[in-house]
Amino acid sequence: MEQPLYSKMLTSLTILMMTTTVSAAAELPLLEKQAGALLAWKATLSNQSQQALQSWGNMSAPCHWRGIWCGLIHAVHRPVITGVSLPEMRLRGTLESLDFSSLRTLMTLNLFDNGLAGSIPSSIGLLKELRSLLLQGNQIRGSIPPSLANLRKLNSLMLSENQVSGEISREIGALDNLVNLDLGNNLLVGPIPCEVGHLKHLVMLDIHNNSLSGSIPRNLVDLTKLTTLYLDQNHLSEQIPQELGYLMNLEYLYLSNNILTELAYTTRVTEKCDVYSFGVLAIELFMGHHPGDLLVSMSKKSTLLENLLDTRLPLPEAEIASEVFKVIAVAVRCIEPDPSHRPTMQQAIKAFSATEEPDGHLDYLHTDIAIPACWS
Secondary structure, X not given: OOHHHHHHHHHHHHHHHHHHXXXXXXXXXOHHHHXXXXXXXXXXXXXXXXXXXXXXXXXXXXXXXXXXXXXXXXXXXXXXXXXXXXXXXXXXXXXXXXXXXXXXXXXXXXXXXXXEEOEOOHHHHHOOOOOEEEOOOOOOEEOOOHHHHHOOOOOEEEOOOOEEEEEOOHHHHHOOOOOEEEOOOOXXXXXXXXXHHHOOOOOEEEOOOOEEEEOOOHHHHHOOOOOEEEOOOOEEEEEOOHHHHHOOOOOEEEOOOOEEEOEOOEOOOOOOHHHHHHHHHHHHHHHOOOOHHHXXXXXXXXXXXXXXXXXXXXXXXXXXXXXXXXXXXXXHHHOOOOHHHOOOHHHHHHHHHOXXXXXXXXXHHHOEEEOOHHHO
């Protein structure tokens, strides 16, 4: 092939790329159109809300309005609105009167702790650049629109403390960049979809204080980055999945006020289910398997620390053994059959955090750990 032909091919490719870039930019709304959409929304808000947005007026300078952020489009250096941040301003109105088709460049929509009512319109699915959708603390009703699944770049979805109803759609599994998902304090019903377990980047999952039912999906164990899991105050039932014990980064686990069974051998439901669950998971972590059979079969009221460690792993050195002893001793207290004898979660954390010098003369691996009397 002759060199001039290569040159023609490269020239054609360059023209095609430029045409595509210009075409894509032309599809994006102009800044003035975005300003017009926001002013139209402002006009639907209450009088008090409009007073709070007095700076919204000059259509040629919306980047200077209160709570409005602007940025440049890639390749074509033209400013557009990238953020609307108006938290705690007592705004009264709805999202349904906001023209999202003119705000497709938004990366942040922060309207938390206002007085917004109505529902979340399906047109919100047009905001494909959105990273943060913060609508908690309003009076939003209705279901979560399936079109939210279009927001593939979303990192934070916060809808707590509203009146959102219906089921959590299985399409939520498409939001695979989510880091924070907060749907707590709403009116949600139905099961926790197993698709939640596909959100591998989740650090915080809060769906407490709804009317969710069914079991806790076992594939939540795939959420290895999870530090916070709030499932309390629902109607969840069946057994607490032992797989939760493998969430190594989990710091906060709340399961109380459900209909969960604590272990395979008991259906006792208590107000200290959270600390009980923590104790089970902590012991299972060191044993390498569910501790139920061991505790039930105990013929004595104590056992050596060595008997509570995973036999597949080498025994820890003396200094580490002292720390493991402290953790398991507290964990065992957390699974007392009588809830009144269990520590609170705060007391357990305080015991873990206490700094004590290990007894250099004590062989922790061969030191007895007291087992709750009703298990022995």
